[in-house]
Amino acid sequence: MATLAFHGAAETVTGSKYLLEAGRSRVLIDCGLFQGLKELRLRNWERLPFPPSSVDAVVLTHAHIDHIGYLPRLARDGFRGPIYATPATEALAELLLLDSAHNQEEEAEYANRKGYSKHHPALPLYGAHDVKRAMSRFRTVHRDEWFEPADGIRVRYHDTGHLLGSSMVEAEVSEGVEPVRVVFSGDVGRYGAPLYYDPQPPPTCDYLVCESTYGNRDHPPLDVFEQLAEVVHNAIARGGVMLMASFAVGRAQQLIYLLQVLMDNGRIPEIPIILDSPMAAAGMEIYRYYASEHDLSEGLAVRSDFQFSLDRVEIITSVGGSKAVNKLKGPGVIISSSGMMTGGRILHHLRHRLPDPKNTIVLGGFMAAGTRGRALQEGARSIRIFGAEVPVRAAVVEVSQLSGHAGRSELLRWLEPLPAPRQVFLTHGELASATAFADELRQVRGWNTLVPKMGQVVPLNHSD
Numbered sequence: 001m002a003t004l005a006f007h008g009a010a011e012t013v014t015g016s017k018y019l020l021e022a023g024r025s026r027v028l029i030d031c032g033l034f035q036g037l038k039e040l041r042l043r044n045w046e047r048l049p050f051p052p053s054s055v056d057a058v059v060l061t062h063a064h065i066d067h068i069g070y071l072p073r074l075a076r077d078g079f080r081g082p083i084y085a086t087p088a089t090e091a092l093a094e095l096l097l098l099d100s101a102h103n104q105e106e107e108a109e110y111a112n113r114k115g116y117s118k119h120h121p122a123l124p125l126y127g128a129h130d131v132k133r134a135m136s137r138f139r140t141v142h143r144d145e146w147f148e149p150a151d152g153i154r155v156r157y158h159d160t161g162h163l164l165g166s167s168m169v170e171a172e173v174s175e176g177v178e179p180v181r182v183v184f185s186g187d188v189g190r191y192g193a194p195l196y197y198d199p200q201p202p203p204t205c206d207y208l209v210c211e212s213t214y215g216n217r218d219h220p221p222l223d224v225f226e227q228l229a230e231v232v233h234n235a236i237a238r239g240g241v242m243l244m245a246s247f248a249v250g251r252a253q254q255l256i257y258l259l260q261v262l263m264d265n266g267r268i269p270e271i272p273i274i275l276d277s278p279m280a281a282a283g284m285e286i287y288r289y290y291a292s293e294h295d296l297s298e299g300l301a302v303r304s305d306f307q308f309s310l311d312r313v314e315i316i317t318s319v320g321g322s323k324a325v326n327k328l329k330g331p332g333v334i335i336s337s338s339g340m341m342t343g344g345r346i347l348h349h350l351r352h353r354l355p356d357p358k359n360t361i362v363l364g365g366f367m368a369a370g371t372r373g374r375a376l377q378e379g380a381r382s383i384r385i386f387g388a389e390v391p392v393r394a395a396v397v398e399v400s401q402l403s404g405h406a407g408r409s410e411l412l413r414w415l416e417p418l419p420a421p422r423q424v425f426l427t428h429g430e431l432a433s434a435t436a437f438a439d440e441l442r443q444v445r446g447w448n449t450l451v452p453k454m455g456q457v458v459p460l461n462h463s464d
């Protein structure tokens, strides 16, 4: 009998890894890194409950690190099969994995230099050479085309409007007479989000693995252009600099796009945009290359001829340049990674900018428990950076509309046309959120729902 095992994103938002088994075939859907709380990050160091060499193929939904960040380790530990992804996902994956390897190497190096790690020496989970090994296994497939990652398992992708290249996975598992259909939502995007098309409706299926990041919350019904313009005006009035934490791809490009549209339309003054992330700059190039995948129809007064340009954007490529940014008095916007402030150059900027009440720290999107981003979101008076407490005196504001995840109502809207699957698994949400959404689907739709536990294995039967 075919089975599905949850080896990540179970009762938490990170570490997505779902093992689909049928006959002798094993396909891993996503291969993400655990992020956030220390107890979660430590899981990245534990041996997987299955040998990587026994996996026939990996199928990726999108390029965020919580979905792909474990690939270099999987390849180092013996995985030799193909890794399937859309072309844009492959392009972004290389950038993001190199960024991830770099952050880990840098953090380990810094910990060793400052001697604050309990491990001697502190080691990175993987390095750039492991990323290269993983990248050599990529095979690209376009959306809407069936492919067969392993005997008896057919798969195709559909757009989820969450990130460039992002897709849900529709799988058909043939073991008995009739195939069993399983849909993996990946991360579901927003309706009417600038840059991205609306998510495609989920295909009819026997089993659905559905994300629940915002399963118990809605985003406020605000216009992202208005929200961001107000934040920029307030930040200028405070007299300091705006610091935005961003993943190297996705939010950085969306922010630059939004700021440029606002400046073009005279809704905010011309202020410098500093992109202190060479990865994000390379991400801009990838976004430009895949321009045909952008939906620029939304938003106010969007230019029909809009191109991702780097006009007005100063790109910092060296650490020296990064340090020089400290002299910027404002007004201005500094965009730097990582998104949840768990590593990367943003930490240096935070250490420098947080103690000054003139500055504004802009939060956008989901911050996992245990991250500095979540601490700031929850009003922390100080946060720990490089082993020292840094006081939070800068204004901390949230632009909730920058989130790339569907809110509760949007998830319900996405599921609206779907006939009842035999069972729905709520994953990729913290326990309260996943449980609330499971209850809601049970009550509103009468669906059979389950919040799987880490390591739980469920049988997949064909409807009788």
Ligand SMILES: [Zn+2]
Pocket: 062, 064, 162, 163, 187
């Ligand atoms: Zn994502």
